[in-house]
Amino acid sequence: MQYLKYITILFVAILTLTACNIGNSKNKNEVLFQCPMKCEAEKTYNTEASCPVCKMDLKPISKETSKIAVTDEISETSIFNLTTKWNTEENETIELEDLKGKTLVMVMIYTSCKAACPRLVADMHNIEKQIPKDLISKINFVFVSIDPETDTPKKLKEFAIENFMDDEHHTFLQGTDSGVREFSNVLAVKYKQISPMDFSHSNIISVFNSLGELVHQQEGLGVDNKETISKIIETVNN
Amino acid sequence: MLFFFGINANCQSKMVTIKGGKYIPLYGRDSMQVAISNFYMDVYPVTNQDFLQFVIKNPKWRKSMAKKIFADKNYLANWKSDTALNATQSLKAPVTNVSWFVAKEYCECQGKRLPTVDEWEYVAMANENLPDARKLKNYNEFILGWYEKPKTFNNEIGSTFKNYWGVYDLHGLVWEWTSDFNSVLISGESRKDVDKDSNLFCGSAALGANDLMNYAAFMRYAFRGSIKANYAIRNLGFRCVKD
Numbered sequence: 282m283q284y285l286k287y288i289t290i291l292f293v294a295i296l297t298l299t300a301c302n303i304g305n306s307k308n309k310n311e312v313l314f315q316c317p318m319k320c321e322a323e324k325t326y327n328t329e330a331s332c333p334v335c336k337m338d339l340k341p342i343s344k345e346t347s348k349i350a351v352t353d354e355i356s357e358t359s360i361f362n363l364t365t366k367w368n369t370e371e372n373e374t375i376e377l378e379d380l381k382g383k384t385l386v387m388v389m390i391y392t393s394c395k396a397a398c399p400r401l402v403a404d405m406h407n408i409e410k411q412i413p414k415d416l417i418s419k420i421n422f423v424f425v426s427i428d429p430e431t432d433t434p435k436k437l438k439e440f441a442i443e444n445f446m447d448d449e450h451h452t453f454l455q456g457t458d459s460g461v462r463e464f465s466n467v468l469a470v471k472y473k474q475i476s477p478m479d480f481s482h483s484n485i486i487s488v489f490n491s492l493g494e495l496v497h498q499q500e501g502l503g504v505d506n507k508e509t510i511s512k513i514i515e516t517v518n519n
Numbered sequence: 520m521l522f523f524f525g526i527n528a529n530c531q532s533k534m535v536t537i538k539g540g541k542y543i544p545l546y547g548r549d550s551m552q553v554a555i556s557n558f559y560m561d562v563y564p565v566t567n568q569d570f571l572q573f574v575i576k577n578p579k580w581r582k583s584m585a586k587k588i589f590a591d592k593n594y595l596a597n598w599k600s601d602t603a604l605n606a607t608q609s610l611k612a613p614v615t616n617v618s619w620f621v622a623k624e625y626c627e628c629q630g631k632r633l634p635t636v637d638e639w640e641y642v643a644m645a646n647e648n649l650p651d652a653r654k655l656k657n658y659n660e661f662i663l664g665w666y667e668k669p670k671t672f673n674n675e676i677g678s679t680f681k682n683y684w685g686v687y688d689l690h691g692l693v694w695e696w697t698s699d700f701n702s703v704l705i706s707g708e709s710r711k712d713v714d715k716d717s718n719l720f721c722g723s724a725a726l727g728a729n730d731l732m733n734y735a736a737f738m739r740y741a742f743r744g745s746i747k748a749n750y751a752i753r754n755l756g757f758r759c760v761k762d
Binding site for chain 2: 357358359360362459462463465466467469470471472473474
């Protein structure tokens with residue numbers, strides 16, 4: 282109990298201190314100006330002028346304070362609102378909410394896929410390789426099968442082993458037809474079965490924060506994944 | 520007594536049998552026949568009245584309660600409140616401004632499901648007398664004429680023609696959700712990153728660009744390819760089917 286008291290006092294003290302800091306810096310902060318068309322992306326100016334590219338008047342911008350609610354509650358846009366059940370490659374039954382707490386990097390594939398999926402998996406590998414080792418434990422790379430009939434937990438496990446992804450931070454999911462359809466709709470991934478063995482599908486890698494909110498999507502195969510990687514790192518560190 | 524009967528009749532909307540078969544969808548070639556099994560389809564689209572009862576029973580789908588991930592800000596946009604329509608809306612008009620998620624759940628609540636794109640198109644190619652009227656000029660003119668008419672979503676169910684199967688309002692009232700609308704790989708982003716999406720485009724070219732049948736259906740496929748599941752759109756409603 283004694284400890285708790287100290288912690289509380291410390292916490293209040295820190296809060297008060299930081300509050301002071303914010304007050305101070307606010308006074309010092311000048312208004313920044315930016316082109317409303319963002320011709321020069323995020324570039325800002327200290328004075329009111331016109332954009333050198335499109336000649337429009339620069340508009341004052343309010344400095345974004347990243348306010349991330351320190352709460353465990355899931356928001357309205359969280360994928361954890363989906364309540365369908367999934368089987369993992371370890372043959373456990375879970376809901377998406379069980380993945381809460383880690384940054385999620387999700388992709389939809391099917392294991393018998395010969396064309397796009399190996400490249401998508403390679404993209405996932407590449408992304409993973411470029412993330413600092415100490416952050417990996419805070420990330421879960423999730424592969425959702427769009428072919429739940431073929432991709433049983435056993436099949437998914439084999440696939441994980443084959444692709445050197447049979448560890449803690451890789452999860453493979455088998456859903457139901459309607460669960461997968463629903464999930465793909467949340468991700469805006471389109472797919473269609475074109476033969477018993479073959480699907481065509483859009484290639485999208487999605488990044489979610491630990492509360493299941495979408496923060497980034499990378500579309501296409503073998504595209505530059507720099508932005509995705511920096512988003513993942515940013516999300517983990519938040 | 521009569522009151523109860525009225526409610527019951529509403530809860531289980533009338534369905535008719537659709538006899539399955541094979542057909543070539545818009546994007547198909549001869550080798551791409553689609554097989555449809557027998558199923559039942561609602562005779563009418565789901566009405567405002569049906570949907571009102573649904574949200575009364577399922578508070579989580581009320582206008583103010585629905586989560587953003589499942590329904591965007593246009594969800595039931597024209598309703599006066601959570602459980603009341605606007606004065607200009609008819610109880611017997613098809614419900615619109617509903618998302619795919621809520622449409623899916625509505626059907627599941629009744630032990631039904633949304634039709635697939637293939638099923639919907641299969642039934643919708645009928646006119647009054649023929650199961651497949653796609654080649655007829657007046658069938659296509661009717662559909663294209665409707666595309667030009669404004670605000671048909673305010674009309675009451677049953678105000679268009681009864682087709683070969685006994686199904687009303689597939690054309691002429693509202694567009695309808697399908698379970699796998701997201702299987703249509705035609706949107707901007709999918710064109711660049713989806714393999715094998717060329718069937719749709721090639722198919723349409725093969726059938727001839729001046730083909731009216733093509734144009735009417737192509738509009739529907741294009742529309743489906745452009746929407747997301749949480750969109751709630753003014754002229755988009757739904758109906759259910761059952762195996």
